[in-house]
Amino acid sequence: MYVCVCRAVTEKHIETAVKAGARRLRDLRVQLGVTEECGRCAKCAKQCLEGAVDQASTSAPRPRHYPLIQEAA
Numbered sequence: 001m002y003v004c005v006c007r008a009v010t011e012k013h014i015e016t017a018v019k020a021g022a023r024r025l026r027d028l029r030v031q032l033g034v035t036e037e038c039g040r041c042a043k044c045a046k047q048c049l050e051g052a053v054d055q056a057s058t059s060a061p062r063p064r065h066y067p068l069i070q071e072a073a
């Protein structure tokens with residue numbers, strides 16, 4: 001589905017941007033041009049962004065814990 005008609009940005013583009021590190025609407029504006037023309041997409045883009053961030057955070061692998069290695073004195 002198109003989120004921003006003016007810039008032809010879809011949900012998939014936003015999901016990809018989130019995987020690349022986008023976390024704020026400003027990030028989408030810089031990376032994809034969202035809201036730069038008429039601005040009508042702002043609310044939908046924000047909702048899509050939040051959904052993609054939630055999805056990315058729940059599907060991300062858990063960090064591994066490695067034991068600390070102490071240097072011999």
Ligand code: FES
Nearest residue numbers: 004006037038041
């Ligand atoms: S629909 Fe996104 S700037 Fe117009």
